[in-house]
Structure formats: structure tokens, C-alpha cells
Amino acid sequence: MELAVAHAGACAGSATSGRGGEVCWCAGISRGLFRWGLFASVRRRQRTSDSDKSRCTPSRSRVQVQAEWHGYTVHKMSGVAERTAGRYRLVPTQACLSCLNCVIVFNAMSTFSTLRALHSLIGDALDEIEQVYQKRAGQDGPLDFPSLDKPYYKNGPAKSEETIAEKLTTEPQVVEATNRAVAACGQLAASLQRPFFQLIDGINSDHVASCIMFLEESHTVEILRAAGDKGMHVRDIARAIDDVRKIDETGAETLDPAKLSHILRLLATYHWLREVKPDVFANNRLSAQVDSGKTPEQLKEAPQKKHDDTDGVPALVAMSADDFLKAFGFLSDQLLPTRERAVTLHSLMGGDGKDKPIQAYKTPFNLAFRTELGYFDWLELPENKTRLTEFGRAMTGARGWEVSENIVNAFPWKDLADNSVIIDVGGGVGSTSMVLAKAYPNLRFVVEDRPHVVEIAPTVWGDSHQSLLDSGRVSFKAQSFFDPQPPKIEVPGVGAIAAPSVYLIRGCTHNWPDADVVKMLRHLRNAAEPTTQLLIVDMLLPLACVDDTEVDEPIPGAVRSLAPEGSPLLANLGKASANGYLLDLSMMSQLNAKERTLWEISALAREAGWKVTGTTRAAGSLWAYTSAKPI
Numbered sequence: 001m002e003l004a005v006a007h008a009g010a011c012a013g014s015a016t017s018g019r020g021g022e023v024c025w026c027a028g029i030s031r032g033l034f035r036w037g038l039f040a041s042v043r044r045r046q047r048t049s050d051s052d053k054s055r056c057t058p059s060r061s062r063v064q065v066q067a068e069w070h071g072y073t074v075h076k077m078s079g080v081a082e083r084t085a086g087r088y089r090l091v092p093t094q095a096c097l098s099c100l101n102c103v104i105v106f107n108a109m110s111t112f113s114t115l116r117a118l119h120s121l122i123g124d125a126l127d128e129i130e131q132v133y134q135k136r137a138g139q140d141g142p143l144d145f146p147s148l149d150k151p152y153y154k155n156g157p158a159k160s161e162e163t164i165a166e167k168l169t170t171e172p173q174v175v176e177a178t179n180r181a182v183a184a185c186g187q188l189a190a191s192l193q194r195p196f197f198q199l200i201d202g203i204n205s206d207h208v209a210s211c212i213m214f215l216e217e218s219h220t221v222e223i224l225r226a227a228g229d230k231g232m233h234v235r236d237i238a239r240a241i242d243d244v245r246k247i248d249e250t251g252a253e254t255l256d257p258a259k260l261s262h263i264l265r266l267l268a269t270y271h272w273l274r275e276v277k278p279d280v281f282a283n284n285r286l287s288a289q290v291d292s293g294k295t296p297e298q299l300k301e302a303p304q305k306k307h308d309d310t311d312g313v314p315a316l317v318a319m320s321a322d323d324f325l326k327a328f329g330f331l332s333d334q335l336l337p338t339r340e341r342a343v344t345l346h347s348l349m350g351g352d353g354k355d356k357p358i359q360a361y362k363t364p365f366n367l368a369f370r371t372e373l374g375y376f377d378w379l380e381l382p383e384n385k386t387r388l389t390e391f392g393r394a395m396t397g398a399r400g401w402e403v404s405e406n407i408v409n410a411f412p413w414k415d416l417a418d419n420s421v422i423i424d425v426g427g428g429v430g431s432t433s434m435v436l437a438k439a440y441p442n443l444r445f446v447v448e449d450r451p452h453v454v455e456i457a458p459t460v461w462g463d464s465h466q467s468l469l470d471s472g473r474v475s476f477k478a479q480s481f482f483d484p485q486p487p488k489i490e491v492p493g494v495g496a497i498a499a500p501s502v503y504l505i506r507g508c509t510h511n512w513p514d515a516d517v518v519k520m521l522r523h524l525r526n527a528a529e530p531t532t533q534l535l536i537v538d539m540l541l542p543l544a545c546v547d548d549t550e551v552d553e554p555i556p557g558a559v560r561s562l563a564p565e566g567s568p569l570l571a572n573l574g575k576a577s578a579n580g581y582l583l584d585l586s587m588m589s590q591l592n593a594k595e596r597t598l599w600e601i602s603a604l605a606r607e608a609g610w611k612v613t614g615t616t617r618a619a620g621s622l623w624a625y626t627s628a629k630p631i
């Protein structure tokens with residue numbers, strides 16, 4: 001990070017720089033650039049004369065800075081550098097001297113100033129979040145932030161104050177401040193902890209995933225829910241798990257409480273549970289996420305119904321921590337098939353001449369499950385009946401990734417003429433169309449998807465949506481996005497149209513490799529009229545550095561960084577955005593697909609005949625609404 005430059009003023013004291021030349025050190029911690037505690041070296045551009053040198057006072061000096069840092073230009077900061085404890089702190093003022101003898105080179109923030117800047121970011125974010133909660137009075141004063149120690153069960157019963165406090169966590173201001181704090185915490189931990197221990201954490205993070213899977217599979221969360229705040233001794237938890245699993249009928253081995261305690265303690269260490277007393281564990285706010293709302297008795301009676309009538313999150317856990325985890329373990333074996341370990345692993349698994357070579361498997365999923373079928377076709381195998389059902393529920397759980405209502409304001413729907421038609425391509429059961437149809441009663445929606453999806457789609461909506469279906473304002477049509485759109489589409493209440501006002505395609509491009517995305521977008525382009533707009537809704541992954549990508553034409557809404565200007569945070573907010581990059585690699589591992597950057601999706605759109613005209617994001621979200629028009 002070589003930052004910057006132009007210093008006017010007498011040198012504020014000197015020392016010898018590692019790169020030669022004389023330097024003096026300044027640390028600014030007041031406003032703008034200096035808010036982040038930037039340390040700078042001031043290097044003499046040229047040695048003039050001894051009399052110039054004598055103007056450099058060792059204790060105090062005026063400086064003017066025009067600096068560029070992380071790509072942001074900060075114009076002409078003026079200040080006085082004051083010496084404290086052997087360092088110079090820059091205090092901005094309006095006045096400056098201009099000897100022009102020195103060049104300030106911001107080598108980088110000193111590590112301590114970076115750490116302190118991260119610490120300040122966390123404090124500032126907490127202030128902001130607290131202000132939001134302070135404004136919402138509860139019965140006993142301002143609302144408190146939800147406690148990590150306290151489970152909040154989505155299916156109640158909960159005090160209304162707890163529900164409001166949980167809901168406030170999705171307010172845009174809270175989401176954004178939370179992201180900054182989480183990003184800073186992640187960066188602080190990565191900076192401070194000995195790298196070896198960060199490494200051990202990283203390479204063993206599958207242990208945590210497996211333990212979360214165990215938590216779900218063993219019904220421990222439901223058992224601990226029944227036990228309440230005081231928790232349950234690990235011996236009793238083990239027996240309760242055996243009971244729910246009906247081991248007296250199946251003859252399976254009893255669960256070893258000693259092993260169980262170690263699994264639960266790892267989870268408690270990662271804040272997934274609480275160890276309230278030695279070997280006594282209780283749920284907390286994180287483990288409550290995995291709760292199905294069923295009692296241990298219900299689970300014993302009908303384990304196959306565990307995921308019925310839930311928000312889908314327990315099913316998402318079952319799918320991710322099982323299928324995805326197993327597949328992802330084969331990432332290096334599939335990408336580097338000739339490495340020694342991959343070859344020996346293949347032969348150990350019975351692949352030595354008995355089945356296809358590793359190269360035949362297109363994805364880590366294919367290799368892990370020894371199938372050449374695509375993930376969705378594989379899910380439809382008779383032996384995967386449970387997986388297929390869980391996949392459907394997991395997709396409901398995956399809605400937590402985005403507030404679906406964000407789409408209501410993310411596109412100028414209100415500018416569309418009455419009875420404009422929106423085709424929701426790969427629209428599933430119509431979740432997005434229903435939200436939009438309720439918000440914009442003058443628009444009409446045709447949801448296209450695979451035949452078996454559109455067949456069941458109208459049956460999944462209850463009374464509150466019936467009028468939208470009865471009036472035909474939302475209708476369904478079997479249509480593959482890999483086939484050309486028909487020349488005419490019959491829209492209830494409108495008649496036959498050649499093309500809609502908008503093709504909306506949400507959550508679909510990330511499921512497919514580039515060539516398939518081009519194919520699906522080209523079919524839409526071929527059917528579009530010059531006025532037809534395309535709205536692609538999917539995550540757009542920022543780069544992990546400031547995005548200086550050179551483009552012929554800038555795209556409105558493209559951002560160089562998600563981090564606050566001048567802060568030391570990673571440009572993509574690191575830990576706070578990690579969920580998007582994890583999903584990206586799940587797509588790669590299971591489907592040979594990916595989440596994309598703005599530049600990747602706009603290049604694919606262009607290849608298919610669309611020009612991206614702009615993109616917007618909901619506050620604090622990686623989900624983006626990218627619009628395009630026919631070229």
C-alpha cells in the first residue's frame with residue numbers, strides 16, 4: 001500500500017527510512033483520512049540546504065497533504081504534526097507552510113493504528129445500533145439488543161419485545177452497522193491471533209460444520225428446548241437422543257455421553273450453545289436457529305415430519321452440512337486430479353481401474369458421490385427421496401439470505417404502464433411475483449418454470465393470495481429457460497402478447513455455468529421487443545480489493561468498495577460478506593456454477609445481446625438488482 005504524496009511544509013522530525021532518505025513519522029487521528037490513525041513517513045524530496053533542514057522543528061511542524069489511500073483521494077489536508085511519545089500526530093488546521101521540500105509517503109498504517117482503527121469501527125457501529133434500539137421504547141425502557149445467551153424460537157412463544165428486537169436486526173441501518181462491526185471483528189481476529197491458530201481454525205472448520213450437522217440430526221436443539229434455560233446434563237441429553245432415535249427398537253448402539261460432551265463443548269466454544277455448568281448444556285440464540293419447533297415426543301413419533309411446517313432452516317442445515325460438506329471435501333481432488341493424494345484416494349475408494357478416472361467427474365459433488373449425473377437429476381433418484389424433499393424445504397430456508405420484499409423498491413416498477421406484463425423466468429412457485437403483485441396491483445405476472453413446479457405452484461398459496469390467482473394477475477406456465485420463448489404468450493386479462501415489459505430472472509443464473517447462462521439470456525433477448533427490460537436478481541460478489549476494473553462504460557450503481565472510505569476494512573467487508581463467497585463455492589462444488597461479479601454477469605448479458613444499464617443493492621446485502629436492455 002503505497003499511498004501518497006505531496007507534502008508541503010517543514011519536515012516534522014526525521015529518522016532514516018528503510019528505503020533510504022530521511023523520513024519523519026506522523027500519525028493522524030482526527031478527521032477524514034486521519035480519522036483512521038494513519039501513519040505516514042515524510043520523505044525529503046531533495047536535500048536542499050542546511051538552512052532548510054534547520055526549519056524542521058523536532059517537536060512541531062505544519063504539513064499539507066494531498067493523499068491517495070485505498071484509491072480515495074484526500075485533497076490538501078493541512079495540519080500540524082505534533083510529536084508525542086516519539087511519533088508525530090497530524091492535527092489538521094487550515095494553515096500550512098509550503099517549503100515543498102518533503103514528500104509524504106504513506107507506507108501503510110502502522111499495525112497498531114490499524115488495530116485501533118478496527119476497534120474504533122466496532123465502537124462506532126455499536127453506537128449506531130444502540131441508537132436505533134434506544135429509539136424503540138419497550139416496557140422497561142429502551143429495547144435491548146437480543147442476547148446471544150437467550151434462545152429466540154421463531155415459532156414462539158416469545159415476548160413481543162423480543163420479536164421487535166429481533167426484527168430490528170434487519171433494519172437497513174442496523175444491517176449496515178452490523179456488517180462493519182462483523183468485518184472489523186473478523187479482521188481484528190485475523191490480525192491479532194497467532195497465524196498458526198488461525199490456520200488450525202481454518203483447516204478444521206469442517207469440524208464445526210459436522211458438529212452443527214450432528215446438532216440437527218440428533219435433535220439436540222429440540223431436546224434442550226424442552227429442558228429450558230437451566231439446560232440438561234450431557235448424560236440425560238444422550239439418553240434423550242437414544243429415546244428419540246428409538247434405539248430400544250432398532251438395537252443401535254447407545255450414544256456415548258463422554259463423546260457427546262466433547263461435541264457440545266466445541267459448539268459452545270464457537271457460541272453455538274452454552275455450557276451453563278460442567279457438562280450441562282443449554283440452547284442459545286444461535287442454536288435456536290436450528291429448532292424445528294417439534295417436541296422430542298413428536299420427533300420420536302414421526303421423525304420424517306421434522307421439517308414439515310418449518311421455516312426451512314433445519315432442512316438447510318441438513319443439506320449443507322451433509323451433501324455440500326461431503327462434496328466440498330473433494331475440491332482439490334477434482335481440481336487437481338493428478339496429485340498423489342487424489343490418485344491414492346481414488347484407488348482406496350475402489351476407483352483403481354474399476355470406475356471412471358477422476359477426470360471424468362465434473363464437480364467435487366460428482367466425485368464425492370461417484371455419479372456423473374447433474375446434482376438435480378441425482379436428487380431425483382428414488383434412493384434420494386428424502387434428500388429431494390429436504391432440498392425443497394432448504395430452499396425455503398435459503399430465503400433468509402435476502403429480504404424478498406427488497407425487490408419492491410429495487411426497480412422502477414411504478415413507472416410501468418397499467419397491465420404491463422412481467423415474466424418471472426424460473427420463478428419457482430411464484431414467491432417473488434406474489435410479493436410484487438401485492439405491491440403493484442396494476443401489473444400482471446406470468447411465472448415460468450419446469451412443468452412439475454408450475455403444476456403444484458397454485459396449490460402452495462393460501463387464502464391471502466387466492467384473489468391474485470383467481471384474477472389471473474399471477475398465472476403459471478410450463479416453460480424451460482433453455483428453450484426459445486413462444487412467439488405469443490397468453491396472459492389472463494390482457495390477451496396474447498409477443499413480449500413482456502420485463503423479464504425477471506431471480507436466483508437462477510447462479511445455478512448454471514456461463515454457457516448455459518448465455519443460452520437462457522439469449523432466448524429472452526430473441527423474444528424481447530426493443531422496450532423490454534431484463535432484471536437479473538442474484539448476488540453480485542464484490543472483489544476482495546478496491547474494484548479498479550477498467551471498463552469502456554461505467555455501470556451506474558457499480559461500487560469500488562463496500563468499506564467506509566479510508567477505513568482499513570477489506571473492500572468487500574470480509575467476514576461480514578463471507579456467506580456470499582461460501583454460497584459461490586457451494587454452487588461451484590455442486591453445480592459447476594457460481595455467484596458472479598458485476599463484470600462477469602454483464603459480460604454474459606452482453607454476449608446474449610443485453611446491455612447492463614445499472615445495478616442496485618439493498619442496504620448491507622450482496623444481493624443485487626441488475627437491469628439491462630436489448631442491444
Ligand SMILES: C[S@@+](CC[C@H](N)C(=O)[O-])C[C@H]1O[C@@H](n2cnc3c(N)ncnc32)[C@H](O)[C@@H]1O
Pocket residue numbers: 425426427428429431432448449450453479480481482505506507508511
Ligand atoms: C433457486 S430457484 C429460484 C426460484 C425463484 N426464482 C425464486 O427466486 O425464488 C431456481 C429455479 O429454477 C428452476 N429451473 C431449473 N431448471 C429450469 C429450466 N430449465 N427452466 C425453467 N426453470 C428451471 C427451478 O425449478 C427453480 O424454481
